[in-house]
Amino acid sequence: MSQPSKPAARGRAALPRQVRVIGGQWRRHLLPVPDRPGLRPTPDRVRETLFNWLGQDLGGWRVVDAFAGTGALGLEAASRGATDVLLIELDAGLLANLRALKQRLGAAAVRVQGGDGVAALAALAPASVDLVLLDPPFEQAALPAPALAAAARAVRPGGFIYLETPQRWDDAALDALGLAAHRHLKAGAVHAHLLARPAPSA
Secondary structure, eight states: OOSSOOOOOTTOOSOOSEEEOOSSTTTTOEEEOOOOTTOOOOOHHHHHHHHHHHOSOOTTOEEEETTOTTSHHHHHHHHTTOSEEEEEEOOHHHHHHHHHHHHHHTOTTEEEEESOHHHHHHHSOTTOEEEEEEOOOTTOTTSHHHHHHHHHHHEEEEEEEEEEESSOOOHHHHHHTTOEEEEEEEETTEEEEEEEOOOOOO
């Protein structure tokens, strides 16, 4: 959720000091929100809605959280049984926090990687992951397009991409990437999209 930091979203309440894991083995576990300029964690209710859309059990899923920030999205997936969760973060302070969280939780399925989220997605094998989580910094308006293109290449047919942006993506732009809108939620200034990469027709 950062690269390296995000301004507070318009219309959003003051930054919380903690966010909680909603479900799974770490349910109710509190994750710290470091005091980093502009860090903007996805609110609990938006994450709860997202994982209601995806299902409560992600057993066997391969997940990439490309702008991990607090780790709330990726760790939620791991809590719900995802087999392999890669957290990517550019900011050195947030990266250290993620590594400490992994150790504290004993999160064997979680890997933490420093670096640029788009470049890391582009380096993945095509069609190699089940879910890509994209919450890029809102002030970098040009970033969602290359991030989404790289995610569309990395996700398998039948897989999903979660995208959080200040604007809603239209169907034509998604279709050009081989993606389709599956679910959408507007919460304050945030548009939360669950996008599908359709499987080939039989």
